Amino acid sequence: MYVRSAMHKRRWCTLKVALCPVMQHSSWGLMMSKATKIQPRPTTVSEPYWQGCSDKELRLQFCTSCNKHQFYPRIVCSTCGSSELEWQKASGQGTIASFTVVRRGVSEAYTAPYLVALIDLAEGVRMMSQVLTSNPDDGRLRVGANVAVSFVEWSPEMMVPVFTLA
Secondary structure, three states: OOOOOHHHHHHHHHHOOOEEOOOOEEOOOOOHHHOOOOOOOOOOOOHHHHHHHHOOOOEEEEEOOOOEEEOOOOOOOOOOOOOOEEEEEOOOEEEEEEEEEEOOOOOOOOOOOEEEEEEEEOOOOEEEEEEEOOOOOOOOOOOOOEEEEEEEEEEOOEEEEEEEEO
16 A cells, blocks of 8 residues: 655655656646756765866876775775775776667757766776767767767856767
8 A cells, every 4th residue: 555644745746747846847837948957066075076077187086095996976985984085087098888878868958869878987987977979870889999088068167077989
């Protein structure tokens, strides 16, 4: 049996096309053409990463205790638990571990088709990013393909890392 708490009622109402509390819009009133890109919110932990992106430099956290890089930014090392972390510039080189072609964007803000991939960086970490390509079906995209980081303007205030075939 489905039990409805206050939060469940809110979610239930969302299904009934009421006000969506997360996006603050009416699900009927949101037109795809009016939707905008989701904006990342830098935190005190991730600020050096985003500052690096603004400087067109991919930065990763490095643990001086176990000599491992990590991504995404955290307050402690995900390998050894140490708080001895510093930021280092990454090589920006990697290989595609997996990918998918998105053929239907969620809004006009996300023009399809576009390619989303898991990238294994030379530093030993994996990150998800977009791979820029003029034709995702040209056969050059494959697991194991070499990629290099680049940066694109996500909004007037923010640059984000993307990858291109190397």
